[in-house]
Amino acid sequence: MMIGILFAIVAGSFVSLQNIFNSKVNEKVGSWSTTTFVLGLGFLASLTMGVLFEGKRFFLLQNMEPWYWLSGLIGVGVVSCLVQGIRLLGPTYAISIVLISQLVFALLLDSMGWLGLERIPLTPSQLIGALFIVCGIMVFKLVGKKEHQEAVNLS
Incomplete structure (x- = not known):
């Protein structure tokens, strides 16, 4: 349980940092460029880490519900809404x-x-x-x- 709590604390810290970075990028290039940049770098990092740590297993995606694939689209909504929310509200x-x-x-x-x-x-x-x-x-x-x-x- 303690490791789960630690991961949750680290995730919260990362989310806060990412939101600040995203808002700074948004000031320079705009919302959709920020979303593309953030999720593109996330894709490259995830792909690299997945291949390094899981090897060929990383590409085995059978037995998934079709609607699970929507999470990437939800990620676009998360990043773009957060960037705009931070811009408008702080x-x-x-x-x-x-x-x-x-x-x-x-x-x-x-x-x-x-x-x-x-x-x-x-x-x-x-x-x-x-x-x-x-x-x-x-x-x-x-x-x-x-x-x-x-x-x-x-x-």
């Missing part, structure tokens, strides 16, 4: 909304057992925990906005 606010959205959809998908997931009933403690996270993000953003406004008024 990194902290955009990522806060993304976190809330991820949490709500993960709870929904788990509790309904959609997309081939094992159905995990939604418990009151999970719902309370999710609400605490949402409230924490809202407090973080609202208090930060108030403090920022006070700092601007003082200067």
Whole structure:
């Protein structure tokens, strides 16, 4: 379990870094160029690592549901929407909304057992925990906005 937690922490760090890098690239070249650049480099890196670590097994893709192939298209939506969200809202606010959205959809998908997931009933403690996270993000953003406004008024 600890290794899973560590991977999740590293993934969260990588997502934050990638979003900052993506927004900087977007400032220079535009949204679709950024999406193409990011996903193209991701493709090359994944292909290289897959071949290095899995060899010929990397290319064995049988027994997959046809709709699994849509994840690449979803990735285009993720990158392009995040780039625009960060451009319009700033990194902290955009990522806060993304976190809330991820949490709500993960709870929904788990509790309904959609997309081939094992159905995990939604418990009151999970719902309370999710609400605490949402409230924490809202407090973080609202208090930060108030403090920022006070700092601007003082200067």
